[in-house]
Amino acid sequence: MISTKQLFELQSLDLSIEGLRKSIQGIEARLADNQAILAIQAQLEEKRRELQSLKRAQRDVELELATIEDKIQQVDGRLYSGRVGNPKELMGLQEEATAHKASKQRCEERILQMMGEGEEKERQAKDTEARLKGMQTQWEQTRRELESERRQALEALPSLEGRRSVLVTQVSPEELKVYESLRASKGGAAIAKVERGMCTGCRMTLPVYELQRARTAKGPVFCSTCGRILYLS
Ligand SMILES: [Zn+2]
Known part of the structure; x- marks a missing residue:
């Protein structure tokens, strides 16, 4: 009987140790899992890259616009200088000016469109950044809690293991x-455990002779249904 009691204590310790180890493993898995934050970080970087390439493209169109404006100035200068008298040449210059002005308008429209897109992308990047900051703050809080839980579990483990090694x-x-x-x-x-004549391992009522044996036997008595060692406290 005494050894069954000790075995039952050993089992309680083993279950506690196992529970602690599982909870430490669970905590470590959660600590290692910052996938959600990494995903948002990647999203933010992608949006920033898009914004930069859009700005580069916009600068290119702005340069193109400046070149066109120069050309318009030159053509207008010649048109209104009074030095060109040839009607054919004048007509040619006018056609050139019209073409340049159309290009200028296209450039200006593209720039406007790009500015709109840029503002939208900037807004998206800011939203993503705010979301990321919120998640990071929350994660810091969770991380601290998890680390404290892990510390407590790790601190509890040696004393349980010490008690187990003595009991063994x-x-x-x-x-x-x-x-x-x-x-x-x-x-x-x-x-x-046997409670009210029942094996708590399989919830079966034990035959009277088995109960009797569990009370009096020197060695362990096994439940005839589930095969576990019966323990009467
Ligand atoms: Zn049983």
Whole structure:
């Protein structure tokens, strides 16, 4: 009976240790997972790149516009200088001026359109940046909480492990072997408490003779239904 009690204590410790280790693993997995933030960061970088290439393209069109304006000035200068008298030449200059003015208008329209697009992209980048900042602040808070949880779990582990290693020396090697193999096959619960004549491992009512044996036997008594070691507190 005494050894069954110790085995039951050992099981409680093992379950606590296992629970702590699982929770540490879970915490570490969550700490390593900042995919959401990385995704937003990538989005923001993409938007900034788009904005920069749009600005470069806009500068190119602005340069083109300046060149066209120069040309218009030159053509207008010649047209209105009074020095060109040849009607054919005058007509040619007028056609040239008209063509340049049409190009100028196209450039101006493109610049306006690009400015509109740029403003929209800038707004999107700002929104994304704000979202990222919010997520980072929230993540910092979560990270601190998780790290504190992990610290507590890590601090609790050595004392449980210490108690386990002491307890193990008080159990016979044979019983420990039976316990370990049952634990592996019964999902961590090798010992089942008996409550009101029932095995809490399988919820079956125990036959009277089995209860009697569990009370009096020197060695472990197994539940005839689930095979766990019965423990009467
Ligand atoms: Zn049982």
